[in-house]
Amino acid sequence: MTDMPPPARPPRRGHATSNRGLPPLHEWDDDWLALTVEEVIDPDRPIVDAHHHLWQRKAPYFLPELLADLTDGHRIRATVYMECSSMYRTGGDPDFASLGEIEYVNGVAAEFASGRHGGIRACAGIVGRVDLRLGDRAREVLLAAAARAPDRFRGIRQMAGWDADPEVNMLKVPPPRGLLGDGEFRRGFAHLAPLGLSFDAHIYHPQIPELLALADAFPDTVIVVDHIAGLARHGPYARDLDETFRLWRDGVRALAERPNLYMKIGGLAMRGMGFDFIDRDRPPRSDELAEAWRPFVETCIAAFGPARCMFESNFPVDRCGVSYRTLWNTYKRLAAGHTEAEKTALFAGTACRAYRLAPELAGG
Template sequence: MPDESIQAALKAHPVADLAWLARRKEEIVEPALPIIDPHHHLWDHPGDRYLLDEALQDFTSGHNVVATVHLQCRSMYRASSPEEFKPVGETEFINGIAAQSASGLYGPTKVCAGIVGTVDLLLGNRVEPVLESHLAAGGDRFRGVRPTIVWHESKEVLPADNVPNVLSRPEAMAAVKSISKFGLSLDLWAFFTQLDEVAQVCRDNPDLTVVVNHAGGPLGIGPYADRREDVFVEWRKKLEIVSRCENAVIKLGGLAMRYGGFAFNELPEPPSSDLLVENWKRYFDVCIELFGPQRCMFESNFPVDRGMCSYQVLWNAFKKLTRQFSETERQCLFSGTAARVYRLAD
């Protein structure tokens, strides 16, 4: 059975209703456009399985997904290892899935061509043996780490009992230095209220690529449920500070999680790509304006975001809201930035 933190995470997201999602059919926009999906998860939780077969149903549903990157999600941890080494089990498992995909027997999409695992930043420089184990387990696919640093004081926002202000702790600062020394990237999922800490990490580690997840975490639930415009202004201000750091890149996605407060899953019919564009375009416009296409990449965040929209509709929306950009800029947004950041071979 999953531990308490996994149970809290599962409760935090709406469960995907596949029959409901199937009620929305759209013609695929620009089906030939190559996509690298730089942020998805594979897991097998009680009543919620999303492994290679399930993922391929999405990746091959019409869009030209040429490769993907798996992000840690507390899946397949080792049962009998020292606590700090348990997450290496996820890397071992995902590397096996990647090997399945690389055989070519499951189609041309290179699933899990890149792997991002996790470590406990509070280990300080004792994180280095764990990083070495991840690199050994992931072979030439292990690209970076995403530690748990997301936190909010409101249980309406985040029900899990995560540690506050992790990035400001001396142990974490030392661990981040080790991650940089190993030539790995650092993915950070943080709410907009934590972006000051993210900016400080970027400034303190100029040689480290820091990947800001989920558009910098704007919130629309709990104490922010009726403050969308105030949040937008504050989010933009904080994100602008992060964007000044040339080593920071950002993932455009994650707004179909419950945290954004869009609640598309409560609609009688699944959202259309036009509805997603209507609600999200200004957020992604800000991200692209601040970071530039060369430091932005669209992400699916599946299967989490599948709780509110289908894979087909999601990428249709991303394509529609970037029609004003040049071919070169769109190549960065849909594949180029991801290939560079995660060092994926052609």
């Protein structure tokens, strides 16, 4: 008896050169992800996931989905929640609407802190959103945000990623051009350091000079650079990938010269990073991803050092191209050549320092 061929699968999404006309980026195919299942590498290593979301979109990602990922084999000790315009208030002063997200996430964190889900401390740090273009009034909103989660609120992110090409501008509501240099934005930004708050920077790599100028203007403010500084390898930046890499690499090195900056390593499974794994019939293995991502990850670690780099899942965004288990296996492969102290920093210690989490979360 001959083997029957596997049933035909529908074409993978995204066999196109742009994201126009494709389904929303924040969807995933669980059946496709299940085609690649790996054994967990180094399962006892403590991990603090430095960046994830919770949201209700076409594909929801709330506590059940998060918990399933956090308990899928790796030793996740804690996570940092990153704002994503979720659970905003619908009434009252619109300047305070984003506080609804912080209130909701603080409740999720309280459930994990109760021990109901074992020793995991999800959302131990919360990064919310406040519109810093409010200028000096932003201080009032920042104080109100901190009051909603006094033990967990660590800072804000205000999306700054802007590009002239609509193929690169993937945000549903792109920010205005030049946000990081806006006068009112900077007046609001000036209130972060005095309140002990950090700023997560979401940019595209051609905007690195704008972020450098902001960091130089506010050297006492901790700035965490998201997603390896927003490397864009699609649209116009795909025409000469060598030149794109050189410009990004030089920008990363310049960012590393600012001691108030940390680098977050992740987001590489997003379509904008220019890899085609998401379009294949089977999801990638961790060894394939490690080989493809190594030049970018090693560039960041060489520039910033492990003490200022941290791994992130960027889930559920990156779930469109890789499972949680395979993603952390990939990072473990990429970190294999580092010392134990450096691995501790990359997987947990740096996130604990940057977001002021309990240092024991990085321990054994």
